Amino acid sequence: MDGTTNAQGGRVSSPRPRPAALPRRTLLAAGAATLLTTAVAVRPAVAAPSAATALTWYDATAEAIAAAGAATQITNSRTWAVAWLAAARATRAVPAGAGHGTFRRAALSGAVHRALVTLLPGRAEQLDATLRQTLATLPGGPAREHGLSEGRRQADLLLAERQGDGLDPASVDAPYRVKPAAPGVWQPTPPAYAPAAQYGNRLATPFLLPTQSRFRLGPPPALDSRRYAEDLAEVRAYGAVGSTVRTARQTETATFWLGSSLTLSTRPLRVALARSGEDVAGQARLVALFHTALVDTQIATSDTKYAYERWRPVTALRTGALDPDPAWTPLHTTPAHPDYPSGHNTYAGAAETVLTALTGPRTAPFELTSPTAPGVTRTYTAWRQLSVENTDARVFSGIHTRSADEAGLVLGTRVARHTLQNAGPLLAAR
Template identity: 70%
Template sequence: MNPLRTRRSALKALGSTALLAAAVTVPSATAAVAHERKSRPSVALDWYDATAATIAAAGAATQITNSRTWAISWLAAARATREVPPGVDRSAFQDAALASAVHDSLVALVPSRAQELDTALRTTLDRFPDGPAKAKGVAAGAREARRVLASREGDGLDPTSVNAPFTVPPAAPGVWQPTPPAYAPAAQYGNRLARPFLLAGPDQYRLPAPPALDSARYRADLAEVREYGAVDSTVRTERQTETATFWFGSSLTLYTEPLRVAVARSQRSTPGRAALVALFHVALVDTQIATADTKYAYLRWRPVTAIRTGAIDPDPEWTPLHITPAHPDYPSGHNTYAGAAETVLTALTGPRTAPFELTSPTDPGVTRTYTAWSQLSQDNLDARVYSGIHTRSADKAGLFLGKRVAGHALHNAERLFGVL
């Protein structure tokens, strides 16, 4: 897919090239920090934070379900803010519409947080005088929330459906088996049965098969993860261990702050900011669906199984640095997420930004500084090898798949925003 054509299609779907015109200019770190501290209060950021807090406090146990919550809420907001009725204050209407859309969507999807969300909505609406702009904005947000929620009814992304039962095939070379120490049942199999937002089907971008077990590529992959990913590795550096631990947590959690940075530094209007958040999460839902499709199509075993029981220098005692997640190796889900996130952020905000700091719940006390979205992807790629839970081929394939699915989302964004 032509990246320039993809970006142009996304810009067209989001309304106009003016919406994203400032994205390619990278301010200095000092200017960016000053702007973020002095800029007027932003309803978009307020509700971004409310969404993040809602999911952190009472979200679903399954990552894709939480991605769905983001996507629905902000797609409703992006649609509600696009068309301003004549004769009303544009800013007041759009802020009220965004707050109403996100509020109503979140209350429907996470009802246990209704009280906190109701309070947040009152706080937002109290900023504006009563009148047509506020009233029509609230009504528009409520209307679009209802529409988007109805359109996603029964999409198979609820926690029970996501973790649909999977029958593990008999043990054989290369075939995934439950992994130590818990030997837990397969997770996320149901993702590949779910209904995407924009993909024609879960298998639309299914990857080619992973490297054959008798290939030089496979031998190199296994040798690398055996040496660098072992819990007692003598070749992994302190920095590499930190990378593995820093990026071991949930991708949704780790990418919440980078996306917020992009939204906060954006000079776009309220609809433009809402569209950025919506497209990001729509692409990530579809990416996770496509990831599960490829994973369960090939059922490639994890490094711990390959090293302990495979034909190449088996070591029954080998243990990875981190516990292996309960699903197949190929491709890496962390890397499909990274590839999709990088693609959307690059297309809609440019490849670089002023330095920003990032922390991780799985590596308390450590702060990393980034200046380009691709740096997040590179750390993800390396981290899963250093953790001992993925081969490098699975990581590279993940980045490739995530970028393809996100490119598809950008190219077809008019289907999200072009028709209300």
């Protein structure tokens, strides 16, 4: 969208054209060739029969986290990653003589169940019931019992491996000392002026990144640059609570994508899972790589955010040197951490990269709803569409500059590519 439509139906040009999409380097590198060789095909729009077990446990994971998950998004992403990475490891190899389908379905069930009841013990009763129901659909015998045992074993090993990784809520929201107020420097934002959140992410142990700063971005636009001036002009006009140029559709976009990135990604990933055409092992791998990439992306996001500590638009527009307006207020409340890069968009970039690599760039139409926009349903046919809307949404909300949004897509894409290209050792059974 290089321009928008105002309330009177006329065209309003955006302050600058959107840069061309990032060049897509091939993901068929040595470390990822086996993983990605089927990525180019558009998958069927119906679930394969073997998808039933994976979808059952996908839904059980989503329900358990929604009911008993942590207040910190990355902690919940970690729960997804641990449960499904254990399943991916457990389903990768089948002992000689065992029925492949039965073993793998039991292994996935055992791994996800064991990880979830350990991390979310308050949901044990519901998860135990799901396990009983799943096992009842499988033929009894050694294949089922060995698969169940292997799933539990891989979960226990992974839980021990990730113990003390710094992704618990207390570590994630470690205290952060705010720097003295100065041009460009992040300060707590109205109305709550809450302390900084997610500082501890940058200190956590990644799944695959060699260091938290491996993909640290270059600095945001300088305060005296043309790009910075254009960013502020755009968010001032389109992101204000009383904007006269933001259309109803743009306001809806901002509200639709306002919620948790984890929550908003759950449905698209489920669509991809149901349509993947993969066997149980491939399905477990898809969910595992999606969430391990997103954990590492969130770690990398906080590393860059707190390396540069760029102030939010509300602070820049109220107190900065460019036509300050002490009364300027964004459409939506600004989150309590620095502007650059946008976490929503690092998440979107990583999610798009994984889904595109493992299921193809397009799919049959699917519908999404949002908890922050009741009654609104949107239809999509390509994962890229989700990234584009996320980028616009944060500007229309008045809580990010477009530079921060576009930088977020770059960072998320880079981290996800690294995950895909180095996934072999991560997926190997212990």
